[in-house]
Amino acid sequence: MSVQVRGSGRRRRVGLRQRVVAGFACGAFVLSASLSILTYEMARSYLLGQRERSIIARTYASAGLVGHELLSPAPDIPRVISSLVLPAGSYPVLLHEGRWFAASLQVGRDDVPVEIADQASEGRAVRQIIRLREVPHLAVGVPLPAGEGVYIEVSSLEDLDRTLNVLRNALAVAAAVTILVGAGAGTWAGRRLLRPLSTAAQAAAAVESGRLDVRLNMTGDADLDKLAEAFNGMTSALAERIERDARFASAVSHELRSPLTTLATSVEVLRGRREDMPERAQAALDFLAADVRRFQRLVEDLLEMSRIQAGFAEVLMVPVRPQELVAHVLRSANTPDVPIAVDPSASNVLVTVDKRRMERAIVNLVENAQTHGGGILQMTIDADDTRVRLAVEDAGPGVAHDDRQRIFEPFVRGRAAGRRGRAEGTGLGLALVAEHVRLQGGRVWMEDRVEGGSRFVIELPVTVP
């Protein structure tokens, strides 16, 4: 049974933590951007309004002075305009009876928009922001009394522009900093938020590695405690089930071991008297002895497998020379004549193994080669800096590609290996090879032999002496 956790299929790319960080950063961006824009606009309209009011007031005052002078019998217009006291960056321009007067070469009639002169001539005061040489200026036009002309003052807004620039930059920096702070807060919050989850993940990993006594602590947080409770319940149920299986296996083991011991011992007593028996009794005894042996192997293999699967296997690791190990295994497998090809790379390495498990694993591979692989050709040993490979090579028909993983599962036989022969194994041989090798930190696989036949390879980590 598999339970699909909702939402796990989609959105796998973006983790919860990234989403929290992005959310915080976005929030900080929206907030700081709108605050900055609002602040800038308010500051701008306030400063500009204040400046406009003062410029307009001054323009009216200057227009008054100029108008007064024009009333005199012989007005000296250039002198009047030059004598106006204006702050730096402000330039007076006068239109009188169709003639233009200016006090400075900086600003003349060409710089003043036509509509200002037109509208002011019609008796209305006008103001407009214009750009002169890339610098914003405020132009204010005032009609002179009695329709004698138009007085215009053009004032530079450069200092105001510069102030607003500085303000804009400062606000942009502040906004950027706010976004970063937001993202930082998001990271922190995400970590806070996910800490119970990563604790749970660690606990789950511990359970996977066989520590069934791991429990999550209650935090007092209703949402999290629900998770912790479910996790703890699951672990307890799992531990209980494994313990029940183990008890069952151990009960079965005891029940099977005792009669098997009687059987094996009695068969041995009979075999000691084989020569005294009639021929037919001898034949029957041979069948009995062979199958008692096979039964014994099957029970041993089954118990070994159930122990490993229940996580009760103990591993006794000792450092050995692979070449020595293989030679001893071949002797105990009654195949001392099998050649061992040792690559120079492996002549001086050490591996740390459980000798009993390695013996079982290699003997099983040798028996597999003899039963299904048309006989063992040789064993090879080679190594690189980190790994040693021990391979059993045979000249058999090989195994179909699709079956190469499956043959290491319990009771799975390759398609070519269907026939039941005399030396047939227990159906657990290769599965136990895989388990024994895994318990020692290695792996096993089957591959084609270049010259034909197949190779079963055990790979183990090299021990640094």
Added chain:
Amino acid sequence: MVMGAEILVVEDDERIRGALRLALEDEQYRVSEADCAEQALWVFGQRPPQLVLIDVMLPGLDGFDLCRSLRRSSDVPIIMVTARSDSHDVVAGLEAGADDYVTKPFVPKELSARIRALLRRVRAGDSPGETLRFGTLEIQPEAGIVRRRGQEVSLTKTEFRLLCELAAGNGRLLSREVLLDRVWGYDYFGDGRLVDVHVRRLRSKIEDEPGRPRHLVTVRGLGYKLKP
């Protein structure tokens, strides 16, 4: 082989006991039987055997208890019959004083090989009647006597054989494999824990401070050596 040596089989399963008697008698041993620890102690008191075979799973007092009881008064070789070779039973049995173990279901040949190895005579030294000295230790291989500061120490037969092999090494390193072969008659795949537990037991008898051994020292996980 010691012909006619007597073996006490302590096993609660009647049929295993019967089959073992047949198999062992075929190998020229004499067999006495007990179906529980209490009976085994009584039989042992009546006529001490040369070797005891104990199943760890016994009703009442278990095999470990029986082993400890026997060890209080005897150096007789003891073989434990355990259910699993990779369990704590093995170490527990050895620490209770057993000399060796076999795992059920065993092949009878395996059991008789174990019995033969334990009943072998202690390997005699190079010259008869010699005394080997290691500091305050004094070993007489032929007489089967060990003295520490002049006081005789009581060792089991296997402990004594292990000590003699280490002494014969004369300060050289002896690997677990070599000791397993010489003392227990095991091949390459013998269980190194046999050596380790026996070394521990030996130290508690011959060392002044078993936690910081002076004579019987470990050599970097490779093996052991005996030095003065």
